[in-house]
Amino acid sequence: MNNFLFRSFLAIGFLCVIAGRSSATSIQNFEAGTVSPGSTSLTLSACVPDISEGKYAIVSIAHSCHEAWAPTMAQSGNNFLIANGSTAVGDVYTQTLTVITNTNNIFSAWTTGLYSTGAAVLELRIYDGIGVLGTLLNSTQFTTNLAAPGTGGGLAAAAWEQFSVTALTTSNTITLQVFNTNINAIGNDFGLDSLELVELSQNTTPEPATFLLAGSALLGLMVLRRK
Numbered sequence: 001m002n003n004f005l006f007r008s009f010l011a012i013g014f015l016c017v018i019a020g021r022s023s024a025t026s027i028q029n030f031e032a033g034t035v036s037p038g039s040t041s042l043t044l045s046a047c048v049p050d051i052s053e054g055k056y057a058i059v060s061i062a063h064s065c066h067e068a069w070a071p072t073m074a075q076s077g078n079n080f081l082i083a084n085g086s087t088a089v090g091d092v093y094t095q096t097l098t099v100i101t102n103t104n105n106i107f108s109a110w111t112t113g114l115y116s117t118g119a120a121v122l123e124l125r126i127y128d129g130i131g132v133l134g135t136l137l138n139s140t141q142f143t144t145n146l147a148a149p150g151t152g153g154g155l156a157a158a159a160w161e162q163f164s165v166t167a168l169t170t171s172n173t174i175t176l177q178v179f180n181t182n183i184n185a186i187g188n189d190f191g192l193d194s195l196e197l198v199e200l201s202q203n204t205t206p207e208p209a210t211f212l213l214a215g216s217a218l219l220g221l222m223v224l225r226r227k
């Protein structure tokens with residue numbers, strides 16, 4: 001086999017191995033300015049007067065919905081969801097989608113605190129999606145960053161932070177959820193943006209075909225190095 005064929009075989013082998021590893025899907029980036037009915041237990045609200053507990057809006061700057069909030073802007077694009085957290089636990093965002101069974105999935109979201117006290121405590125959850133909500137496969141809880149005093153007596157925007165949870169699917173349906181666990185009225189104000197799902201390879205043991213491709217790539221490397 002000549003050098004060109006070896007290089008082609010090498011490139012195809014590596015591309016196939018990499019292509020089988022993962023794929024990322026944007027679940028929600030709020031750029032449409034609305035979310036589907038039933039995807040949140042929060043109530044859609046106008047931003048004037050200041051948005052109250054249990055209500056949300058999709059905006060480009062948080063300060064436009066509450067005079068005490070930081071001038072936080074979207075993590076991606078122009079829009080993000082802002083919420084004055086509810087005084088009852090409940091979902092902030094829920095979405096069900098089709099996936100591949102027996103696949104590891106990483107669900108991630110970006111959040112930030114809009115006020116200087118009372119960090120929001122949110123939970124990322126993955127359900128198997130069977131039935132109304134499904135059986136909880138895994139969850140992880142986290143607190144949002146807090147806004148700090150800025151110039152002119154107002155607040156400076158807190159940093160956006162990405163959180164994630166991983167679960168192995170047990171069916172071809174999965175339900176992803178951001179859940180509010182903090183019921184305090186003071187603080188508990190947050191921004192949410194850029195929800196994403198990364199689907200990893202179907203199982204952790206490489207298929208024989210993958211071994212063959214990886215082996216061919218390795219063989220190609222060894223031959224090229226000996227030239």
Ligand SMILES: [Ca+2]
Pocket residue numbers: 029030031074075076077078079080193194
């Ligand atoms: Ca966005």
Ligand SMILES: [Ca+2]
Pocket residue numbers: 053084085184185186187188189
């Ligand atoms: Ca609040």
